[in-house]
Amino acid sequence: MDYQLLLEDIVDTLRPELGKAGQVASYIPALARVPAAQFGIALRTCDGQEAHAGDSTTPFSIQSISKLFALTLGMQAMGEKLWERIGREPSGNPFNSLVQLESEQGIPRNPFINAGAIAVTDRLVSLFDAKAHMLGLLTSLCGEPIAFDDEVAASEAATGFRNIALANFMKSFGRIDNDVGPVLDAYFHHCSIRMSCLQLARAAGYLCRDGQHPYSGEQVLTEKQARRVNALMLTCGTYDAAGEFAFRIGLPCKSGVGGGIVAVVPDKLTLCVWSPALEHSGNSLLGMKALEMFAGRTGVSVF
Numbered sequence: 001m002d003y004q005l006l007l008e009d010i011v012d013t014l015r016p017e018l019g020k021a022g023q024v025a026s027y028i029p030a031l032a033r034v035p036a037a038q039f040g041i042a043l044r045t046c047d048g049q050e051a052h053a054g055d056s057t058t059p060f061s062i063q064s065i066s067k068l069f070a071l072t073l074g075m076q077a078m079g080e081k082l083w084e085r086i087g088r089e090p091s092g093n094p095f096n097s098l099v100q101l102e103s104e105q106g107i108p109r110n111p112f113i114n115a116g117a118i119a120v121t122d123r124l125v126s127l128f129d130a131k132a133h134m135l136g137l138l139t140s141l142c143g144e145p146i147a148f149d150d151e152v153a154a155s156e157a158a159t160g161f162r163n164i165a166l167a168n169f170m171k172s173f174g175r176i177d178n179d180v181g182p183v184l185d186a187y188f189h190h191c192s193i194r195m196s197c198l199q200l201a202r203a204a205g206y207l208c209r210d211g212q213h214p215y216s217g218e219q220v221l222t223e224k225q226a227r228r229v230n231a232l233m234l235t236c237g238t239y240d241a242a243g244e245f246a247f248r249i250g251l252p253c254k255s256g257v258g259g260g261i262v263a264v265v266p267d268k269l270t271l272c273v274w275s276p277a278l279e280h281s282g283n284s285l286l287g288m289k290a291l292e293m294f295a296g297r298t299g300v301s302v303f
């Protein structure tokens, strides 16, 4: 399979649709001003072959894709104990919903909705400098320095009323150990990280390699843990559109409201697409189309 030709073809096919449908996230100015007519795609195979096309080296706000790496840090540090306060079921609700937390005593459904990622971040904050560890992990995984976007982090904090509510609500059930301030500060900074499609395709490489670091080969996660992350991505990685993703694409995916989506083809490759305009659940509209085309043309699926 000539992946480079395939990715270029996907870019050419989708280019006429750029900027025509969907809405760029508008809850903070730094995201609202991102031009919608951008599209990038990149992949890295298990054995280190790379291909990329379109705006694949343009950094964007990874937003909820950071939840993948926060979970990885949590699994590395805590193993099974992490699951004492976080579930593993799809929520079927928007990523920032409060409704289930009340009836489920402050235990979030999964680590990929906001409440779940805030709960994971609380565990990280108890153990180490969660912001520094996140940058350290990402810098190691993609082999180049990764940084926060301080403007985005400040705007997330200034407008993050729901996330502040989620953290306080969980705290009221005794499910958050630390003061909510430092936990939210780390969560907002994690959301603000900027990376390109190519960097994310590299960084998520351990997920198609049974947990092995994409360059050094060290175990980032055990094989079993990596399989579990992929399972969670498939069932919970795209919020209330997880069913639609499984139906149309058939791969574990994690999306963010910056318009990025990371997808894993176990034992083959990791893929990242980015286009800022979103559908109603907060997933990239053209990113979904591109992944559907990729899966259709290559025949890859976990089913």
Ligand SMILES: NC(=O)CC[C@H](N)C(=O)O
Residues within 6 Å of the ligand: 062, 063, 064, 065, 095, 096, 114, 156, 163, 191, 255, 256, 257, 258, 282
């Ligand atoms: N789905 C997302 O990407 C949400 C991230 C966003 N910063 C939030 O916390 O609401």
